[in-house]
Amino acid sequence: MxxxxxxxxxxxxxxxxxxxxxxxxxxxxxxxxxxxxxxxxxxxxxxxxxxxxxxxALPSKPSDTTLTSGKPFAVLLLGTDTGALGRHDVGRTDTMIVATINPRQQTAELTSIPRDTLVNIWGSQQDDEKINAA
Missing domain, CATH: 1.20.5 (Single alpha-helices involved in coiled-coils or other helix-helix interfaces)
Structure with missing residues (x-):
């Protein structure tokens, strides 16, 4: 109990x-x-x-000796503006970087080009324009 x-x-x-x-x-x-x-x-x-x-990995072409030669090469990387927020100037580059690759030394250098750099554009009416307008 x-x-x-x-x-x-x-x-x-x-x-x-x-x-x-x-x-x-x-x-x-x-x-x-x-x-x-x-x-x-x-x-x-x-x-x-x-x-x-x-x-x-992309298939390599036997005729493309630029990459297989071991010589340094450069690639231009561009980032474009999308024209958001109601703007109408679509397609201007906001980011410009030159990538230089050296396969022998196994190095890569990135050089940024400021978008406000003044340049002469062939065929343009203005003397100097910003590089991102090119």
Whole structure:
């Protein structure tokens, strides 16, 4: 025999309701954790596919001796303005960088050209224009 006194009926129901409430909270937290894990895996998988597609090696041409000769070469990188916020001057370059690659020394140098550099543009009516207008 135990010395415990039975609980009144109302107190017993209150304990059961509180117990059910914690089950719901733990269940929702568990489902949220599973959902976050699935979303994280999906985001990682999509990013991995995009990166592998972006940096896929291109087939080399045997006739292209510029890259295989080992001589330094330069590439002009341009970033253009999209004309957002209602502007109508679409297509001006905001970023100009000359990348010089030296395969023998395994170095790369980046030289930024300021967009406000004044230049003479052939065929233009103005004497000096900003280089990003070219």
């Amino acid at each position: 135990t010395n415990e006194t039975p609980l009144p009926p109302r107190q017993h129901q209150y304990r059961r309701r509180r117990h059910r409430w914690w089950h719901w909270v733990l269940g929702l937290l568990f489902l949220g954790a599973i959902g976050a894990g699935v979303w994280g895996w999906h985001a990682w998988h999509v990013a991995r596919q995009e990166f592998s597609a972006t940096y896929r």
